[in-house]
Amino acid sequence: MSHAGGLAVDLRGVSQRHPKLMAGGGRRASWLGIAAVAFATSIAACCMALDISWSRFFNGFGELGRIVGLMFPPEYGTTTRFVLWCKSLGETLSIAFLGTLCAAVLAFPLSLLAARNVMPDWLARFVVRRCLDTIRGVNTLIWALIWINVVGLGPFAGMLAIMTTDLGTCGKLFSEAFEAADPKPGEGVISAGGSGLHRIRFGLIPQVMPVLLSQILYLIESNTRSATIIGIVGAGGIGQHLTEAIRTLEWHEVSFLVLMILVTVATIDFISARIRFAIIGNPPTNDKAS
Amino acid sequence: MSTVLLTLPDARLEALRRAYDRARGRKRTQTILAFALIASGVTVSYLVADVRIGTLLSHSDRMLDYLVRLFQLENKDPVWTDPVEWFWGIGKWSRLIAETLVIAYLGTVVGTIGAFALSFCAATNLVSSRIARSLARRILEFCRTVPELVFALLFVAAFGLGPLPGILALAIHTLGALGKQFAEVIENADISPFEAVSAAGGTWIQSVRFAILPQVLSNFASYGLLRFEINVRESAILGFVGAGGIGQDLLVAVRRFYYSDVSAIVLMIIVTVAIIDILTERVRRHLIGREQSV
Numbered sequence: 001m002s003h004a005g006g007l008a009v010d011l012r013g014v015s016q017r018h019p020k021l022m023a024g025g026g027r028r029a030s031w032l033g034i035a036a037v038a039f040a041t042s043i044a045a046c047c048m049a050l051d052i053s054w055s056r057f058f059n060g061f062g063e064l065g066r067i068v069g070l071m072f073p074p075e076y077g078t079t080t081r082f083v084l085w086c087k088s089l090g091e092t093l094s095i096a097f098l099g100t101l102c103a104a105v106l107a108f109p110l111s112l113l114a115a116r117n118v119m120p121d122w123l124a125r126f127v128v129r130r131c132l133d134t135i136r137g138v139n140t141l142i143w144a145l146i147w148i149n150v151v152g153l154g155p156f157a158g159m160l161a162i163m164t165t166d167l168g169t170c171g172k173l174f175s176e177a178f179e180a181a182d183p184k185p186g187e188g189v190i191s192a193g194g195s196g197l198h199r200i201r202f203g204l205i206p207q208v209m210p211v212l213l214s215q216i217l218y219l220i221e222s223n224t225r226s227a228t229i230i231g232i233v234g235a236g237g238i239g240q241h242l243t244e245a246i247r248t249l250e251w252h253e254v255s256f257l258v259l260m261i262l263v264t265v266a267t268i269d270f271i272s273a274r275i276r277f278a279i280i281g282n283p284p285t286n287d288k289a290s
Numbered sequence: 291m292s293t294v295l296l297t298l299p300d301a302r303l304e305a306l307r308r309a310y311d312r313a314r315g316r317k318r319t320q321t322i323l324a325f326a327l328i329a330s331g332v333t334v335s336y337l338v339a340d341v342r343i344g345t346l347l348s349h350s351d352r353m354l355d356y357l358v359r360l361f362q363l364e365n366k367d368p369v370w371t372d373p374v375e376w377f378w379g380i381g382k383w384s385r386l387i388a389e390t391l392v393i394a395y396l397g398t399v400v401g402t403i404g405a406f407a408l409s410f411c412a413a414t415n416l417v418s419s420r421i422a423r424s425l426a427r428r429i430l431e432f433c434r435t436v437p438e439l440v441f442a443l444l445f446v447a448a449f450g451l452g453p454l455p456g457i458l459a460l461a462i463h464t465l466g467a468l469g470k471q472f473a474e475v476i477e478n479a480d481i482s483p484f485e486a487v488s489a490a491g492g493t494w495i496q497s498v499r500f501a502i503l504p505q506v507l508s509n510f511a512s513y514g515l516l517r518f519e520i521n522v523r524e525s526a527i528l529g530f531v532g533a534g535g536i537g538q539d540l541l542v543a544v545r546r547f548y549y550s551d552v553s554a555i556v557l558m559i560i561v562t563v564a565i566i567d568i569l570t571e572r573v574r575r576h577l578i579g580r581e582q583s584v
Contacts, residue, residue: 043396043399046392046395046396047396049389049392050389050392050393050396050452050453050454050457050534051452052453052454052457056449056450056454057449057454059449060445060448060449060450060454060455061448063447063448063449064444064445064448064449067444067447067448087338090338091338091339091340093335093338094334094335094336094338094339095335095339097331097332097335098332098335098336098339098341101328101332133564134560137523137559137560137563137564138556138559138560139523139524139526139527141527141530142527142540142544142556145541145544145545146353146356146544147353149352149356150346150349150350150352150353150356151342151345151346151349152345154340155338155339155340156339156340156341156342156345156346158339159339159341160346225435225437226437228437228440229437229439229440232439232443232530232531233530233541236339236340239439242440242443243443243531246443246444246447249447254444258436258440261435261436261440262432262435262436265435266431266435
């Protein structure tokens with residue numbers, strides 16, 4: 001108590017001695033207040049615009065509680081169905097793996113064209129970059145819908161969709177990796193009489209390869225998640241069964257499927273984190289968490 | 291001018307060459323192993339994913355047709371000859387795009403608030419209780435791993451059709467993804483000010499408020515904005531499962547082969563996403579610049 005009192009006396013003394021430093025809290029507080037009120041108003045306005053009412057909110061939570069209650073215990077019904085689900089899960093993994101790999105292979109030459117230290121012509125760079133941006137801007141599910149029109153329903157369409165979206169992502173990530181590379185080894189190759197291609201092959205690619213590999217692994221991880229839902233539009237994988245189970249209100253099965261997905265994703269994350277660690281030696285700092 | 295080459299005795303050379311061959315050999319074995327692994331993975335997934343290169347090649351004209359058809363009106367005129375006809379639904383679509391943005395905004399805000407609260411519990415350097423920490427981490431992992439659309443489907447069943455389930459689904463996913471990033475930011479923060487405030491008698495909350503928060507806030511804002519960008523993209527497809535936004539109309543247009551509508555809506559989405567990207571990028575650069583100058 002006496003300690004707190006002593007502190008208060010001291011504070012008063014300090015504020016008398018340094019009035020300029022100790023003032024100004026009030027003005028800042030009022031700004032913060034105004035910002036908070038504006039923020040709250042914007043939230044309220046958004047809720048009003050979307051016609052969200054408290055009653056709907058709370059009724060929904062009651063219903064959600066009931067559904068979650070119905071989810072336990074997780075069940076898979078018959079063994080044949082379990083086998084079918086495992087097969088779909090395999091499809092999901094294949095879609096993610098093959099889609100990412102194809103995207104990486106196709107994106108590699110494109111990313112060279114989009115990197116400043118490889119492609120000196122800004123126009124070509126600009127065109128390639130805008131194309132990659134556009135591809136990336138369209139969601140995987142939309143690409144899946146388009147590919148279904150071309151190759152029909154099934155996992156192949158899903159794989160192509162993952163490939164298309166990731167072509168954009170890989171192209172961007174790879175070209176950034178190229179641009180971040182140290183120019184000195186390349187200069188060394190040139191001064192030893194190497195050609196421009198030699199510079200790229202021996203001065204640039206060995207430097208960025210580990211980075212690219214770890215990015216590919218990271219994308220495989222994140223695509224495993226995307227590939228679990230791509231079945232919602234009929235492009236193969238476990239998402240098909242999940243949608244069906246939710247639509248037919250089979251909550252035991254829903255929880256079992258979600259568990260299967262969680263275990264698979266966790267396993268893939270674990271494995272790829274280990275490989276990535278072996279390749280690059282430090283934990284990932286990529287922020288494209290999906 | 292004669293050059294004198296110094297050579298080692300043969301026995302020494304032999305030893306060195308063997309070591310070199312061994313090192314090369316090990317690396318080569320590793321590479322071959324890695325390639326074999328990848329090749330077997332490709333083969334298995336090629337079979338499982340039902341890849342039909344033949345179909346793709348024989349139907350590749352369909353893809354081209356489809357893309358061309360996207361930019362044709364009903365009467366096969368190119369779309370740019372009649373922009374009014376192309377964007378006939380611009381009023382409705384703009385409203386839906388606005389709804390999409392609002393869903394993304396609310397989802398990001400709610401998720402960020404949750405992530406903010408949980409990330410401090412999940413940070414190794416602030417919380418000594420192992421149980422509290424791993425509980426917070428498991429919650430974050432769960433929210434992050436289950437895809438948004440699964441949550442959206444679930445919430446549509448509970449809350450009914452409309453933007454509310456979309457907002458909640460985005461919020462939960464944002465909570466998981468941002469919570470992890472926030473916790474990493476906190477763990478990278480300098481811990482000494484925190485210890486100083488604690489030593490001066492501050493409670494845990496006071497120490498966090500005055501020692502940690504000023505260090506991490508600009509990074510938090512930057513990550514939050516990045517997440518908003520991602521959420522704008524995601525909310526555009528939430529309508530596929532009936533969770534509000536432009537997705538519903540897009541799905542209908544694709545399924546019913548309203549080609550010019552598809553291109554118009556996708557174009558509007560791309561433009562919106564690009565504008566949001568540019569704006570948030572600018573704000574983020576400003577935030578990061580300010581942090582570096584301090």
